Amino acid sequence: MNKLPYFLFFINFYLFFALPVYALMRSEDYELQMPNLNFASGNAESAGYNLGFTGGQTASGAYSSTGYRALIGFWYLKTIIPFSFSLSNQVIEFGTLSTGLPSYGTTTLTVSSGGAGAYQVTAIENRALRADTTGSAIPDVTGDNGTATESTADTWDLGTTYGFGYSMYGHDVPTPFPTAGPVGSYYKQFANLEQDEVPQVVMSSTNVGKNRTATMTYKVNISAIQPAGRYRNAIIFVATPGY
Amino acid sequence: MQNSKFSLKFKVFLNFSLLTFNFVLFASPVYAQSLSLSLSPPLVELMVQPGKQVTFSYQLVNNSERDQNITPLLKSFTPDGTEGLIAFKEVPRNNPISITFEGNDRFNQPFPLAIGETKSMVIKIKPNAGAPEKDYYFTLLFSSGDLADKSGNQTGSITQIGSNLLITVSKDGQPKLTAEIQDFNVPKIVDSFDAVATDLKITNPGNVLFKPFGKIAFSGWFGQKKEIKLLEQNVLSGSTRRFDIETYRPKFPLGKYTAKVEFEPNQIPPSVNLTDTFYYFPIRLTLGIIALLILNKLRRLIPAKKLISKQKIPVI
Numbered sequence: 107m108n109k110l111p112y113f114l115f116f117i118n119f120y121l122f123f124a125l126p127v128y129a130l131m132r133s134e135d136y137e138l139q140m141p142n143l144n145f146a147s148g149n150a151e152s153a154g155y156n157l158g159f160t161g162g163q164t165a166s167g168a169y170s171s172t173g174y175r176a177l178i179g180f181w182y183l184k185t186i187i188p189f190s191f192s193l194s195n196q197v198i199e200f201g202t203l204s205t206g207l208p209s210y211g212t213t214t215l216t217v218s219s220g221g222a223g224a225y226q227v228t229a230i231e232n233r234a235l236r237a238d239t240t241g242s243a244i245p246d247v248t249g250d251n252g253t254a255t256e257s258t259a260d261t262w263d264l265g266t267t268y269g270f271g272y273s274m275y276g277h278d279v280p281t282p283f284p285t286a287g288p289v290g291s292y293y294k295q296f297a298n299l300e301q302d303e304v305p306q307v308v309m310s311s312t313n314v315g316k317n318r319t320a321t322m323t324y325k326v327n328i329s330a331i332q333p334a335g336r337y338r339n340a341i342i343f344v345a346t347p348g349y
Numbered sequence: 350m351q352n353s354k355f356s357l358k359f360k361v362f363l364n365f366s367l368l369t370f371n372f373v374l375f376a377s378p379v380y381a382q383s384l385s386l387s388l389s390p391p392l393v394e395l396m397v398q399p400g401k402q403v404t405f406s407y408q409l410v411n412n413s414e415r416d417q418n419i420t421p422l423l424k425s426f427t428p429d430g431t432e433g434l435i436a437f438k439e440v441p442r443n444n445p446i447s448i449t450f451e452g453n454d455r456f457n458q459p460f461p462l463a464i465g466e467t468k469s470m471v472i473k474i475k476p477n478a479g480a481p482e483k484d485y486y487f488t489l490l491f492s493s494g495d496l497a498d499k500s501g502n503q504t505g506s507i508t509q510i511g512s513n514l515l516i517t518v519s520k521d522g523q524p525k526l527t528a529e530i531q532d533f534n535v536p537k538i539v540d541s542f543d544a545v546a547t548d549l550k551i552t553n554p555g556n557v558l559f560k561p562f563g564k565i566a567f568s569g570w571f572g573q574k575k576e577i578k579l580l581e582q583n584v585l586s587g588s589t590r591r592f593d594i595e596t597y598r599p600k601f602p603l604g605k606y607t608a609k610v611e612f613e614p615n616q617i618p619p620s621v622n623l624t625d626t627f628y629y630f631p632i633r634l635t636l637g638i639i640a641l642l643i644l645n646k647l648r649r650l651i652p653a654k655k656l657i658s659k660q661k662i663p664v665i
Contacts (some may be wrong), residue, residue: 112487189468191510192385200502224433312432337502348433348512
């Protein structure tokens with residue numbers, strides 16, 4: 107008798123019913139962090155409202171007296187939303203660089219910020235793109251009009267404009283970057299840690315939000331006199347909630 | 350024989366379908382070639398007596414595609430602007446607040462965090478016995494990076510995710526709170542077809558943060574009233590914060606209205622309040638009527654001129 111179907115059925119049974127346990131339970135005097143024992147609970151919604159409720163908790167609410175303030179109840183903890191940040195590509199490869207032929211790379215930044223409201227993501231490069239063997243560097247781009255800095259953007263369309271910079275589009279990006287793709291013509295330099303420049307905000311919002319996404323495009327273009335070598339640096343992204 | 354084969358094939362097909370369904374339904378999200386971290390809680394507010402210790406727990410989750418080496422860091426911060434954002438600075442050498450990990454974790458010492466792993470860490474906070482009674486603001490950062498030394502021209506990345514610590518040192522738990530209204534602006538004249546937008550900024554010149562508990566009350570003709578509750582957002586020591594206020598449009602938008610903002614810092618009297626006055630007037634409607642009247646007047650004048658110009662004066 108072929109036992110394969112029964113084996114597969116067992117696998118399905120296990121996966122379907124062995125649901126992940128969301129409650130955090132510990133041994134040795136048990137510590138229940140999130141679960142709440144009550145007679146009713148759930149989520150309800152209408153056109154304009156979302157409601158989470160629990161029934162049966164005694165003495166829930168806000169209490170204060172001299173020297174303390176206590177928030178008692180499941181929902182004071184439940185609404186603590188983790189702050190999360192992700193980067194789609196940790197390492198951007200530019201390949202072989204050729205004079206007057208820009209190379210591009212992209213990474214996507216995603217932020218979810220709920221509990222504290224407001225968030226910011228800053229970026230700064232640890233140094234200019236530099237070849238360790240020769241010490242030569244690809245300078246930060248100044249733009250077609252020579253006005254790009256770490257805080258001011260300039261257009262970068264000319265093949266005779268050389269350097270390294272970035273552009274962005276998406277949620278919560280600073281002006282003049284667009285809120286939707288494709289990437290525009292405006293580029294900025296990265297703030298430079300070696301030069302004690304201040305990290306610049308690349309995403310920020312004063313509102314709570316889930317999966318706020320922006321795409322960062324790196325661009326590098328070298329001149330004919332750029333010495334050969336392997337050019338490297340790193341971008342330091344710092345994501346923090348507000349207060 | 351054929352019937353049993355058909356039955357076997359059907360069973361296998363059914364089970365593979367269910368298997369695929371279960372994986373799709375219950376599979377954890379995979380972040381391909383990415384770094385992804387989440388940290389909870391994002392914000393901690395504490396009031397501690399000098400010389401006393403408090404502890405609380407953080408959870409850091411690695412949702413990345415591969416294992417990470419995480420380095421915990423501690424920074425100090427100051428409020429940056431009026432929107433609830435921050436600017437880092439190094440922790441002062443004479444910092445009177447001791448912040449350490451319980452267990453083997455140490456600041457500036459990396460620890461491994463496997464794919465999908467959640468690491469719980471307990472933080473101990475203890476102000477020195479002589480710590481000045483005021484606020485201290487810190488950010489707990491967890492740093493991970495990939496500076497892989499691969500061949501070619503490349504840019505690596507270091508990613509840091511943070512959680513903010515707002516610590517108030519107080520001996521009696523009743524620190525003095527100081528609040529001021531820096532800006533409370535309502536447009537003086539509002540078009541009757543528009544909702545009025547209010548600008549509110551609250552300043553904290555004191556040493557301890559507070560949350561404003563209060564409202565903005567609008568009142569006008571015919572007993573019209575509307576109260577808008579203030580968001581109880583933190584106003585940190587030595588900073589100003591702008592508050593988003595929803596717009597207001599009464600049912601009968603005409604005439605004089607007042608807007609009064611009133612709040613108590615941390616629900617502790619005395620309250621702080623300020624009143625402003627504005628007027629609803631149908632500006633666009635009035636301008637439109639005036640424009641029509643002018644056009645009508647011009648229209649009447651133009652035919653008379655044409656009649657005069659077309660008449661030929663006979664030459665004698």
